[in-house]
Amino acid sequence: MLSDxxxxxxxxxxxxxxxxxxxxxxxxxxxxxxxxxxxxxxxVHKLSVPVxxxxxVTVGGTGKTPFVLWLCAQLAAAGWRPGIVLRGYGGxxxxxxxxxxxxxxxxxxxxxxxxxxxxDGPVIAARDRVAGARALIEAGCDVVVADDGLQHYRxxxxxxxxxxxxxxxxxxxxxxxxxxxxxxxxxxxxxxxxVTQGRAAAGEWSMGLTGDKACAVKGQAxxxxxxxxxxxxxxxxxxxxxFFRALEGxxxxxxxxxxxxxxxxxxxDLRFDTDDPVVMTEKDAVKCEHLxxxxxxxxxxxxxVDEELARRVLARLTAHPxxxxxxxxxxx
Numbered sequence: 001m002l003s004d005x006x007x008x009x010x011x012x013x014x015x016x017x018x019x020x021x022x023x024x025x026x027x028x029x030x031x032x033x034x035x036x037x038x039x040x041x042x043x044v045h046k047l048s049v050p051v052x053x054x055x056x057v058t059v060g061g062t063g064k065t066p067f068v069l070w071l072c073a074q075l076a077a078a079g080w081r082p083g084i085v086l087r088g089y090g091g092x093x094x095x096x097x098x099x100x101x102x103x104x105x106x107x108x109x110x111x112x113x114x115x116x117x118x119x120d121g122p123v124i125a126a127r128d129r130v131a132g133a134r135a136l137i138e139a140g141c142d143v144v145v146a147d148d149g150l151q152h153y154r155x156x157x158x159x160x161x162x163x164x165x166x167x168x169x170x171x172x173x174x175x176x177x178x179x180x181x182x183x184x185x186x187x188x189x190x191x192x193x194x195v196t197q198g199r200a201a202a203g204e205w206s207m208g209l210t211g212d213k214a215c216a217v218k219g220q221a222x223x224x225x226x227x228x229x230x231x232x233x234x235x236x237x238x239x240x241x242x243f244f245r246a247l248e249g250x251x252x253x254x255x256x257x258x259x260x261x262x263x264x265x266x267x268x269d270l271r272f273d274t275d276d277p278v279v280m281t282e283k284d285a286v287k288c289e290h291l292x293x294x295x296x297x298x299x300x301x302x303x304x305v306d307e308e309l310a311r312r313v314l315a316r317l318t319a320h321p322x323x324x325x326x327x328x329x330x331x332x
Contacts, residue, residue: 019178031184037154044153052161054149056163058165060168060239066302067161068119070303074310083136083141086123086132089111091110091125092107096124096135105286109125112125129154130154158316159192162194166206167198168180173185195305208303213225214297217285225250231247231255232274233280235257241256263287278297
């Protein structure tokens with residue numbers, strides 16, 4: 001995979017034309033697989049509690065993790081007992097793991113540890129999302145939020161929420177590998193709720209990310225972002241440039257160091273030719289605590305979403321007593 005595939009996915013160029021046969025095959029397989037579940041040819045596991053799936057129709061960072069935390073906070077405030085299940089990308093775990101705030105991100109996955117530190121409710125990392133969701137029910141949860149589970153059709157769901165990057169949107173409109181789509185873009189229109197980070201189109205809910213301080217990776221120190229001035233910015237996320245631009249928006253002079261998503265950091269990765277502070281995302285910070293290096297900071301962010309969306313999600317949950325209904329978001 002290219003280090004920055006979106007450079008080719010943004011438009012229909014030579015790269016996407018060369019990969020058109022592979023993209024078409026990927027699209028056909030994705031549609032056929034979904035229809036097999038819709039037709040009952042493959043088993044959809046219906047659980048005893050409602051399942052809300054939060055996912056992407058594209059690859060790359062969209063702000064899904066902050067949204068999941070926001071959603072769980074809204075559910076908890078309304079009296080639900082939410083739990084989160086996710087695969088735990090980047091971790092070595094192959095079973096069903098209850099993730100703790102101090103879990104090893106190399107084993108549990110970086111996003112899983114980050115969620116465990118902030119979530120209202122337990123977090124389970126499991127490649128088998130059905131088994132993970134059942135573990136949440138056994139732990140006392142009465143609603144399951146499946147993070148990045150949109151294409152995991154074995155897990156029945158009562159609501160599907162999609163997250164999209166408002167600037168990139170669907171790129172050139174092609175499926176992988178010639179484009180960024182995991183499924184044809186028509187899938188986006190069939191979701192129950194569509195959330196766009198940045199400028200939203202008609203029928204979509206806008207989400208922003210806010211954060212104005214930097215926290216020490218080790219210790220309790222905090223500073224205002226604007227106080228740092230010039231920094232080495234480190235990001236091993238799906239869309240590093242968004243993080244760099246956000247820092248520049250605070251007036252910082254940014255020396256950018258992008259890394260692949262879920263990158264495992266070593267001390268060598270954070271050695272630069274000046275002694276300016278090193279600023280990273282919180283997802284990166286959970287993997288750098290063990291390095292013990294001073295001068296490392298992370299920027300915590302939270303999702304800002306219209307609370308009317310929370311009211312509508314809650315209304316949909318209470319309006320569907322048949323929570324064992326199989327995958328109603330999969331409309332043809």
